[in-house]
Amino acid sequence: MNKGIGRKIKYFRIKSDMTQEELAKDIVSVSYLSKIERNAADANPQVVKQICERLGIKPERTQDNHIQKEVxxxxxxLLNGELIRAYESYQMIEAEIESIIDAGLYWLVELHTLYYFVLTDREELAERKYIFLQQDIDKFNEIEHYYWLKFSGLYFADRYEYYDxxxxxxxxxxxxxKEHFQDELEIHDLYFQIAKVSTNLYYTYHARVYINRALTFYKNxxxxxxxxxxxxxxGITAKRMNEINEAIEHFRLAKKLSETIKDDHLLIDYHRAMGDVYRxxxxxxxxxxxxxxxxxxxKHHYSERELQAIMGLCRSYAQKGDNDSAAYWCEVAQQLIQTGESFSQLLSYEVNSYYYILHGFDQGFESLMVNDVLPFLKEKQLHYTYAHYLKLTANYYYNERKYKVSADYYAAANELLDVxxxxDNY
Structure with missing residues (x-):
């Protein structure tokens, strides 16, 4: 009898939208079916045969010599970011799930499906897959547990939960x-992902260490x-260390590569990075x-990058003292958010905060900070950004002559920067 038959039965029962009661009816007790699904019982072959017939699947393992290669x-x-080809492969995999279960690849495929949903911005499907996988962590072997940790990390990063x-x-x-991988691509992808997340958390030392490892491998x-x-x-880490010439050098290398491989996203990120340096x-x-x-x-992409560019203009004009131009770009940003497209909550809060910076603080700003922005940043554990908005709130209270409240917010901000x-130095 197929050793993993329980997993197979459970998968196709759920896929068929059947309860355990419906599947077990006139065949076996619900409690016994539950044990079979958990592979906790030495199932009677005749019972398994009847259950599989009801589900329309085979009780024995199907042999497919190509499934390992295709999976x-x-x-x-997915690892190489070839999403068009990955989409085509995913269609095949969905159609071959019985062979995948029989080949012992079920959990690896489910884990990579979480990764696939993250890469393709399918947020609801990613959340449902994460919750589903979380219930069965104890069933993962060593390599499955590694992928669970990695892909969970990328899932958290996609939700701006960078600390987690x-x-x-x-x-x-x-x-x-290490023994499961034939080359070093996987470990250096992990180094790259750690560096990206560290950059968002302002863990400059970690970002620097891990990205240098990754960059050496990618060059070679x-x-x-x-x-x-x-x-x-x-370049970003160098800028934060006040190594401006080094930062510009790396940004220009990125630009050169963007032109070589004709990658617009890379070119866009170069221009924004250079704007940040000069600002x-x-x-x-x-x-x-x-x-x-x-x-x-x-322009007109209705994307995160477009909104970041607009806010870069808004901040630069404001810093220059051209409040009319800054207000114009702030309004453009607000209109873009109101289109209904999906933008990060963090960037949306920045746009709303800048409105008050440009037009004057009032109780609306206090409400925005206390009820929305600060709780969001605290929950996400975005300590550096949280400290920035705590200082902004402290300034507001200081100008309102609420000096004690202001001092408490300043103190909290400094504590977070210490964290x-x-x-970062741990």
């Missing part, structure tokens, strides 16, 4: 099953797109030129 090909397509993502990815590194293996993305991260240096005219180039490349430094 691992899909895994590689960081913790999950770091645990994945600790239990990386001529993975040009990843090289470009890695140069951008190195931090208070060279606002230069920053505005780069943000305008970013905007021209993203960032401690974690």
């Amino acid at each position: 691992h090909q899909w895994f590689n397509q 993502a960081f913790q999950s990815l770091m645990r994945a590194e600790k239990m990386y099953p 293996t001529y993975r040009l797109r990843r090289c470009g993305e890695s140069h951008l991260i190195v 931090d240096m208070q060279l606002n005219d230069e920053a505005i030129e780069y943000y305008k180039r970013t905007y021209e490349l993203t 960032v430094r401690v974690v």
Whole structure:
């Protein structure tokens, strides 16, 4: 009898939208069916045969010599970001699920399906898959548990839960099953993902260490797109360390690679990164030129990158003292958010906060901070950004002459910045 028959029966029962009571009726007790599904009973072959007949599946293992190759090909397509080919492979895999279960690949496929949903921005499906997988963690073997940690981390990162993502990815590194992989692509992808998440958390030391490992590998293996993305991260870490010349050098290398491989997203991110450099240096005219180039490349895309470009213009004009232009771009940003497209909550809060920065603070700002922005950032454990908005709120209370409240917010902000430094140096 098929050793994994319980998993197979449970999968096709759920797929057929049947309860255990409906499947067990006139065949076996519900409690016995439950044991069969959990592979906790030495199932009677005749009972299993009847159950499988009701489900329209075979009780014995089906032999398919190609399924291993096709499934691992899909895994590689996801790892390499080949989403068009991955979509085609996914259609095949859905149709071959019985063979996949029989080949012992069920959990690996389910875990990679979570990754696939994250990569393709299918948020609701990703959430349902995550909840489903979370219930069966105790059934995972070593490599399945590694992928659970890695893909959970990427799932968290996609939800802007960067702290949880960081913790999950770091645990994945600790239990990386090196003997299961024939090359170093997987471990360096993990290093790259850790660096990305660390950058979002302002863990500059971690970002620097892990992206340098990844970049060396990508250079040696001529993975040009990843090289470009890695140069951008190195540049961001250099900027935060006030190594401006180094930052600009890496950003320009990213631009050169974007032109070589004709990658518009990489080129857009280069222009925005250069805008950030010049804005931090208070060279606002230069920053505005780069943000305008970013905007021209993203205009009418209704994308996160378009909104980031608009906010770059808004911040630069405000810093320059041109409040009329800043207010114009802030209004453009608000109109873009109101289109109904999906933008990150964090960026939406930034747009709403900037409205008050430009037009004056009132109780609406206090309500936005206290009821929405600060609780959101606290929940997501985005400590650096949380500290920024705590200081902004402290400034508001100071101007309202609520000095004690203001001092408490300043103190909380400084404590959070200490947390960032401690974690990054751990």
